[in-house]
Amino acid sequence: MNGILSRILAVALMSLPISAARAQDDCGPDRPPCDEPHDGPGCLQPQCCELVCKIDVFCCEVVWDETCVEQAGELCGDVYCPDFGGCLEIHDTGGCLDETCCELVRMHDPFCGYGTWDEICVAEAESWCAGTVECPIVPPPNAREEGEPCLERLNDGCGGGAIEINASSIACGDAIYGKTTTKVPRDVDWFRLPETRDGPLVIRLETEFPARMLIVTGSCEGPISVLDRRPVDPCRNDEWVVDLPEGEYHLVVEAGADGRSLRSGLPCDEIDPKNPPDDDEEPLPRTYGLHYLLELACTAAPCPGDLNGDGMVDGVDLGLLFAAWGECTDVCPADFDGDGTVDGQDLGGLFVGWGGCP
Template sequence: GEDFELSCIEFGATNGNTTALEATITVYVDTDGGDPRAPGVDMEAIGTTTLELAGASGNVLLQASFDPPLCLGAGGTYVVEMGIPQATDGFASIAGNVGPDNQTFIRADDCGLNEYVSYASIGFDTQFWAQQLIGEAGCDGVVCDCYTGSDCFVPHEEPGCDDPICSATVCSFDQFCCDVTWDDSCSALAEAYCGVSGFPCDFPTATSTETEPCGQDTNGGCNMDVPAFESISVGDVVAGTYFADEIAEVRDTDWYEFTIEERSIVTWTVWSRVAVDNFIINDQCDDLLAIVAVGSGECPNVNTACLEAGTYRAFVAPVVDGNLPCDLPEFPEYVASLEAEPVDGCPGFDECAGGTESITPNSGLELTAGGISCAAGGITTENTWAVTIDLATGTTGGSDVSVSCVEFGVNNGGSAVPASVQLWIDTDGGDPVQPGVDLELIGTRETVAVTGVNLQRASFDPPICVPADSQLVVSLSMEPSTDGFATFGGNNLPSSSGTFILSDSCGLTTFTNLIDIGFPDINWVVDVEADLECGGGSDCTGDFNGDGVVDGADFGFILAAWGPCPGCPEDLDGNGTVNGADVGLLLAVWGPCP
């Protein structure tokens, strides 16, 4: 019921761009008191200020100050807006939490969002912008002190500070700070040692110790001018240390090299009291795109990958904002274990017979860009992606095509996710719309989207026969993730097909081209291995795909060949035209072949 004088706004932001961005914080009065639509429609600005979002800053809390302060009238509805320009090489956005809280809204002209829409309306109902207004009741024109952080970083007469963990850490170096007064040297110690946020973690017993002393760099691997690695064997449990120096811009990275003699499920587990990067990487420093797996979780952080026989590197490094000094108790320590279990095959990487033809819409199969997914709170919901391949062009023109294998890009930052690769015939030859509308299913392979950035393989045995000159659609469906962002793996190289997305949870109930939602330069990588004839299948009439059953998949062949088609196998009555008479003959032999 009182006016409120606004001096500062504390808010969350993130900037993955390598360079700084200028953010604009604007306060509006909402003239109709409802959900915001757009400035000039129902929003009138009453104050604005700018500030810098530092490059590669991660999730941070920032403060925007208003001097003179803004007077917010009693009973009014107000909107706080953060505007950021287009980034050049990273992701910049708000930072927040899962709430519950007041609704968060987004507006982005480049994505066709000319007016504000709520996060909840586009599938992010548990993601909220973190912010608070700082000021006082009544409008007297006096600016408030906006500092809301811990007094551990500010000298004061009383001993100790308001963060007991920081206070205990500082006083382990200088007891004077807890017995007499918290002076300049105490606040300096706090700046050096209290920037680390950690969590409890019980370490297992180690069987060996890292050879690199804390503060040195003898196993920095591919980050060194002359790469050096520390050897480790399957079964080892190593106790190690790492550090970070914010001023010197140094972060210790530990690289352990190991060899497996046969295909195995490899598990690299790290116990740590701070967050870590946990990777399993190939053995080529000039091709670090081949990070084959990424760890997840805090304590322990577990990373599992199915690997062929060969040599690999296990990587661990701290993820901290600021310093992680070697003499800080406990936090610079970790324990890591390497385990391997031999297996016959790797989930998500089928053994494929291959074919004489490699059919792809892409101009290159490099996986250099992550995909686009519907997600809520950073965890992906259900998603399906698709590309189209016109078999009437190139070397496949005029020939039936027998598909035995599909290679497809995956980019999964969480645990493995159940998935399926499906082959469809587009019955009208245009962009895909929706299964049952213009897409007839001819083949499915259940698989799993494994952790990391990978070109996976799905085998079709027996091969799927695709009628000559069809419009083939390849799709990848993933179930919701439990703990990460899972999407397709792609690149920004030219492609003869758009990449299409389908996700009911984001309101995308028909396949939508990524170009149409603001992502023109990201293409899913897909490569189809096939032969230019269909053979070796069933002699059963109507079993066009040779799977031993006359069913809906074979009916799809009839629809794809509909019309004049002399000599086509779908022309069951041999009159040169595929039509309703052939459908009747197909229905007469419906079911398992004799």
């Protein structure tokens, strides 16, 4: 009873409004968690702390007691950042201590907030938190539009209960300027790969958002099998060489990371005519762009070492290899073994193929 009276008296003696600056001073990573009572005002998570202190100044002026904890439980169900644990370290709670990085990862991969900060969250933090977030793609003149508004689902494979695979076609030499979104149902773009192939396929993807490519086979009657997958970081481009046996295959482009599909953080940027927003409605937050550029090249049987494509492995190719010597910073044709460095192993690979290509 004395505690309650003391609390009432303390609040009565305080000026009721609390400034934003004062709330910020008492909220942040140097404070204990918001879901635990503790000596002193404020708590770890600034968003949650400020929500509570707007309605109960005692929590940011005097002490964060059991009442503050109860209010945090009612007001802060969707607030996960920051929280204890390094963003580049695996830990068994959600969130991490760097609020900006934590929010970027959690926004696109909610499991990293309400679940645990696992190895996938760590990999996402490593790839995204120090990277570029704005990189609008300018499609080349030969690129064609994917042709699927982000409010519709026209090439989503077996989504929506489809009996047959809904897919766009992509031919050798095509460049497709596409868009994806995590708006429910999540957008997944399927492309039917050419059935006639004389050699490996070279797939190039440039993306504004965290993306993932998958090679799949099968039918909507089941099973659909994923043969391989490859993540591409936002604001990067990647080249993927795949050599497939005879058969029918599809390439899937989706929002994703290595190990997990992304299901939030990329809202559609088009107005739904059937459900337009209110005049005062704030748009959903979005950090990354929604576009990608997909290109497909079909190659003949591989000729290791023929870097200039003249049908010969000779001194010209040797010079190109030495010009690219060292760590790769982008697409690196001279990196024959794909280890990210042009070195002696690649030089040996060039000499293995010396002479005329078969």
